[in-house]
Amino acid sequence: MTTETQEYDVVVLGAGPTGENLADRARAAGLTVALVESELVGGECSYWACMPSKALLRPPTALADARRSPGAREAATGSLDVTAVLEHRDKYASYWKDDGQVAWVDSAGIDLVRGHGRLDGVRRVVVETPGGELRTLTARHAVAVCTGSRAALPDLPGLAEARPWTSREATSGQEVPGRLAVVGGGVVATEMATAWQALGSRVTLLVRGTGLLPRMEPFAGELVAEGLAEAGVEIRTGTNVASVRRPDPSGPVTVVLADCGELVVDEVLFATGRAPRTDDLGLETVGLRPGQWLPVDDTCRVTDVPDGWLYAAGDVNHRALLTHQGKYQGRIAGAVIGARAGGLPVDTAPWGRHVATADTAAVPQVVFTDPEAAAVGVTAEQAERAGHRIRTVDYDLSQVAGAGLYADGYRGRARMVVDLDRGLLLGVTFVGYGVGELLHSATVAVAGEVPVDRLWHAVPSYPTISEVWLRLLEAYRE
Numbered sequence: 001m002t003t004e005t006q007e008y009d010v011v012v013l014g015a016g017p018t019g020e021n022l023a024d025r026a027r028a029a030g031l032t033v034a035l036v037e038s039e040l041v042g043g044e045c046s047y048w049a050c051m052p053s054k055a056l057l058r059p060p061t062a063l064a065d066a067r068r069s070p071g072a073r074e075a076a077t078g079s080l081d082v083t084a085v086l087e088h089r090d091k092y093a094s095y096w097k098d099d100g101q102v103a104w105v106d107s108a109g110i111d112l113v114r115g116h117g118r119l120d121g122v123r124r125v126v127v128e129t130p131g132g133e134l135r136t137l138t139a140r141h142a143v144a145v146c147t148g149s150r151a152a153l154p155d156l157p158g159l160a161e162a163r164p165w166t167s168r169e170a171t172s173g174q175e176v177p178g179r180l181a182v183v184g185g186g187v188v189a190t191e192m193a194t195a196w197q198a199l200g201s202r203v204t205l206l207v208r209g210t211g212l213l214p215r216m217e218p219f220a221g222e223l224v225a226e227g228l229a230e231a232g233v234e235i236r237t238g239t240n241v242a243s244v245r246r247p248d249p250s251g252p253v254t255v256v257l258a259d260c261g262e263l264v265v266d267e268v269l270f271a272t273g274r275a276p277r278t279d280d281l282g283l284e285t286v287g288l289r290p291g292q293w294l295p296v297d298d299t300c301r302v303t304d305v306p307d308g309w310l311y312a313a314g315d316v317n318h319r320a321l322l323t324h325q326g327k328y329q330g331r332i333a334g335a336v337i338g339a340r341a342g343g344l345p346v347d348t349a350p351w352g353r354h355v356a357t358a359d360t361a362a363v364p365q366v367v368f369t370d371p372e373a374a375a376v377g378v379t380a381e382q383a384e385r386a387g388h389r390i391r392t393v394d395y396d397l398s399q400v401a402g403a404g405l406y407a408d409g410y411r412g413r414a415r416m417v418v419d420l421d422r423g424l425l426l427g428v429t430f431v432g433y434g435v436g437e438l439l440h441s442a443t444v445a446v447a448g449e450v451p452v453d454r455l456w457h458a459v460p461s462y463p464t465i466s467e468v469w470l471r472l473l474e475a476y477r478e
């Protein structure tokens with residue numbers, strides 16, 4: 001049944017972190033906003049990604065940190081309380097209820113429309129509500145697609161019938177499988193292998209490449225692999241999965257490897273990347289291909305659609321699949337939609353108010369493994385490929401006094417990539433215990449284009465792990 005058409009200044013599809021921020025900024029610019037959500041307000045991040053995964057990872061890391069500290073080590077003799085960890089995770093996933101976030105949407109003066117939204121031509125959206133009604137929303141100024149991504153599964157014989165875990169089951173699972181195979185070598189694979197091994201699974205990591213975390217500096221994957229192996233994870237590199245079998249739906253899964261070997265496990269997690277949630281979005285009604293990522297300019301306007309009314313922010317535009325970058329794009333796109341609607345000046349110079357320049361120059365990421373891997377900007381190889389004249393400076397983190405105090409036998413490494421022509425940093429990577437909290441210093445340096453000579457005057461406190469900055473700069477000066 002179709003009801004009447006409602007008009008808003010802006011219609012936002014998807015109430016994940018990106019859609020929420022975009023709606024908030026557009027509303028703050030004085031526009032009326034409808035926010036359409038088909039599942040839970042808060043999106044993947046709140047219920048099946050960042051929050052539950054980090055809640056699973058923090059207790060084992062805290063225990064491992066205690067065991068790395070003499071005196072505390074003697075007190076930390078028990079094992080993880082798995083039930084308490086899972087309860088902690090459930091709490092951080094808000095028990096998969098979105099009341100809290102809905103209350104925020106209401107308080108921000110944004111109209112929440114529950115249901116599956118689809119584009120229906122220019123500046124028009126049709127929402128299929130949970131009750132099966134069709135509601136038409138038209139937008140005076142803009143429609144913003146913030147529908148995120150879902151786990152991408154390879155096309156393998158037997159996979160669908162085997163009901164593999166994806167990131168959703170890996171972050172919300174209530175039972176600890178005795179044996180867990182994890183396919184992939186990226187961020188989800190390494191974080192979830194860390195968590196489930198600590199919770200008691202025997203994890204085998206099946207990596208088709210030669211190492212882990214291939215988008216980071218090579219030493220990141222090497223040190224994270226060492227940490228996983230010490231925790232008991234079996235890592236098999238250069239391994240391809242050929243097919244999967246689970247004849248008994250409640251029985252074990254057989255993972256058939258391309259080299260003819262087989263692995264029998266209780267669950268198999270495919271952590272093999274993401275696909276855009278654009279396949280059932282009415283893209284064909286505006287001349288786009290269903291299922292495609294949505295390329296955008298730096299103001300998050302979809303480049304292939306005329307008249308500039310369609311925006312895409314967050315995972316769905318494939319610029320940087322991270323919550324903080326999606327929220328950043330949401331803030332920028334919300335503001336630029338407001339400025340354009342009000343006929344105000346739009347600042348599109350690099351690093352201007354209305355462009356997401358950091359997406360290409362200074363994306364930070366922390367991988368919450370044990371040790372953590374944290375990086376911002378480009379790797380040495382990426383910088384060279386982009387034609388920069390660089391110098392790479394490395395430092396062994398165990399030589400820093402604050403690191404030794406943080407953990408007995410601290411292992412870690414830091415690298416900065418210096419642009420020799422401009423005298424500033426293009427990228428920084430830290431790997432080690434607790435380095436996630438160090439990363440923002442590097443992000444400020446890279447995004448702020450702080451000259452290396454000026455960094456010399458940014459004196460790190462003694463004795464913190466941050467003193468690695470001093471050591472890197474000394475090594476650079478020498």
Ligand SMILES: Cc1cc2nc3c(=O)[nH]c(=O)nc-3n(C[C@H](O)[C@H](O)[C@H](O)COP(=O)(O)OP(=O)(O)OC[C@H]3O[C@@H](n4cnc5c(N)ncnc54)[C@H](O)[C@@H]3O)c2cc1C
Pocket residue numbers: 013014015016017018019036037038039040041042043044045048049050051053054115116117118146147148149167171188277280281313314315316320321322323324325326
């Ligand atoms: C296991 C895991 C751990 C992660 N950990 C981190 C981390 O620690 N830090 C970090 O920065 N990033 C992390 N990420 C990435 C992060 O989850 C995403 O980058 C982020 O969720 C993207 O936000 P988004 O708003 O663009 O999309 P989403 O969070 O996917 O939200 C999109 C929303 O749109 C809704 N939607 C989709 N289609 C429609 C439609 N047609 N109509 C109405 N609504 C629709 C969906 O239901 C969803 O609520 C992790 C990802 C995974 C898988």
Ligand SMILES: NC(=O)c1ccc[n+]([C@@H]2O[C@H](COP(=O)([O-])OP(=O)(O)OC[C@H]3O[C@@H](n4cnc5c(N)ncnc54)[C@H](O)[C@@H]3O)[C@@H](O)[C@H]2O)c1
Pocket residue numbers: 154183184185186187188189191207208209213214240241271272273274321322365366367368
């Ligand atoms: N802490 C964080 O910031 C965090 C945590 C989790 C996820 N994320 C984000 O979520 C996104 C998704 O993470 P992800 O780990 O799924 O993707 P990813 O792209 O990081 O890694 C996917 C891995 O799967 C491998 N792969 C792909 N197809 C395969 C196949 N058919 N067989 C075997 N291996 C295959 C790839 O080689 C790669 O190593 C990432 O972009 C990441 O940034 C961020």
